[in-house]
Amino acid sequence: MKKIRIGTVGLGRLGRRHAENIAFRLPSAELTAVCSIIPAEVDAVQQEWGIPYGYNDFAEMLKNQDLDAISICSSSTEHCRQIAQALEAGFHVFSEKPLGIGMEEVLSARQIVEKYPGQIFQLGFMRRFDPSYVYAKRKIEAGYIGKPVLIRCYGIDPVSAIDGAIAFAAKSGGLFLDMAIHDFDLSRWLLAAEAKSVYAVGACFEYKEFAKYGDVDNGAAMLQFQNGAMGLFYAGRMCAHGYHVETEVIGTRGSLRIGTVPYKNLVTLANENGVTNECVGGFLERFETAYLNEMEHFVNCILTDKKPGVGVIDGVQSTAMAYAATESFHTGKVVYLD
Ligand SMILES: NC(=O)c1ccc[n+]([C@@H]2O[C@H](COP(=O)([O-])OP(=O)(O)OC[C@H]3O[C@@H](n4cnc5c(N)ncnc54)[C@H](O)[C@@H]3O)[C@@H](O)[C@H]2O)c1
Incomplete structure (x- = not known):
């Protein structure tokens, strides 16, 4: 069975939970890389869970050719920039809410997502799951x-x-x-x-x-x-x-x-x-169940090339x-x- 190899950025309150779900609760996914500007968070997850790649610089993680998708759980101020970087580097992207924290930046995120229709983009409105x-x-x-x-x-x-x-x-x-x-x-x-x-x-x-x-x-x-x-x-x-x-x-x-x-x-x-x-x-x-379900949905959308139920328009609106x-x-x- 093909596994979707995911690199996740942000290992804080929610990022660590998403990382854990990807690593241990989704048979079709693999947590291949983790990234945080806090080195101790990266070291802890790599050592505890045996994750092959660890980064403190998001741009470095995007150079990793072993990855299929990026999960963004960094601070809200980082989302739009990281969504654009990850899509431009050719990855499927899951991003936590909010899409961004300014109208201008969320509208430009919409343009970027629409520029790459072949790549899956899902936003983390988990209550829908x-x-x-x-x-x-x-x-x-x-x-x-x-x-x-x-x-x-x-x-x-x-x-x-x-x-x-x-x-x-x-x-x-x-x-x-x-x-x-x-x-x-x-x-x-x-x-x-x-x-x-x-x-x-x-x-x-x-x-x-x-x-x-x-x-x-x-x-x-x-x-x-x-x-x-x-x-x-x-x-x-x-x-x-x-x-x-x-x-x-x-x-x-x-x-x-x-x-x-x-x-x-x-x-x-x-x-x-x-x-x-x-x-x-x-x-x-x-x-708890919604976070797992939404990530499973993201992975299934990649595997079956289907548009996710929550997308960039939902973030903009x-x-x-x-x-x-x-x-x-x-x-x-x-x-x-x-
Ligand atoms: N869907 C939900 O129910 C829900 C709940 C909580 C938080 N969130 C969202 O999730 C995001 C993260 O929230 P949190 O509570 O986990 O935050 P947090 O402050 O606990 O963690 C943020 C993480 O991002 C990392 N980070 C920040 N900037 C970075 C950068 N430029 N490069 C690499 N790593 C970077 C930090 O090192 C840290 O690991 C926020 O956008 C928040 O709105 C969503």
Whole structure:
């Protein structure tokens, strides 16, 4: 069986998980090279997992003729440049979200991706590969809730991760681009509609450190879509009970909800403190299956020469929504998308 040989850049919080999935959980893939500007990360992965090639310079990795594809899990500020370099060097490319952190750069990334139609490009909107979201999408398409009229999305990171969020703030692009972008993409996918206008608000309610980057710890946005559907979005960084990702779609004949309570598992504990359920602690736990499924999809698309379900247009459109929300938050005005 042919194996797709992948070189991955970025071995941080998520990059290491993707690398691990490629190395050990995908029979059709092989983790052939790893790259990070932090030498200790590269050394650790090479030694622990026996990976043949290690680099601290991305351009050097791209010279490796043993590779078929590149997986980009570096900081968001690096994505567009590395996508262009990898495509120009002839590789298939998976890139983590966001596509980029500026409208200009995401539009140029779109041009580059479209210039190389023979190479697979997939963007890391993994929620589209989560079994519950896939099930919900099928139910909507099959007409179980009638015509969708409103989507409500909550994306709240655990307060236990607040130090990391503050450290990451300079390179994240802000709350709407870093966090709400997943929900913006989901809304386009679940409603099968593009956004028309947005009004956003937010503030630093507890963690003033975000203000230095023009960012907030809690934000909300109200959107209208081109087909008239409505959207309510809330993103926050201070969830006390765990990692809370919740989505509701209300239709003309019913509604559905995903993740209303972010249960860790099916265990309900009863004791002198009452009855409790533990919650998922973070994105790696909640979307464990989705991260694996999306990488499997990428590898299968290469093997069968099929266009991935999530592409560069999804990156451009969701970035435009996030930018419009950020602009609305800064100006206090409704922003209309082109
Ligand atoms: N899809 C999701 O659910 C999800 C979740 C978390 C993070 N992300 C995205 O994944 C990306 C990485 O996030 P993270 O939390 O793992 O970040 P991180 O800061 O933990 O890790 C970043 C990694 O990239 C490496 N790196 C940065 N610039 C580089 C360069 N020029 N060349 C080589 N290596 C470089 C760093 O050395 C580090 O290994 C971000 O774009 C983030 O938005 C997506």
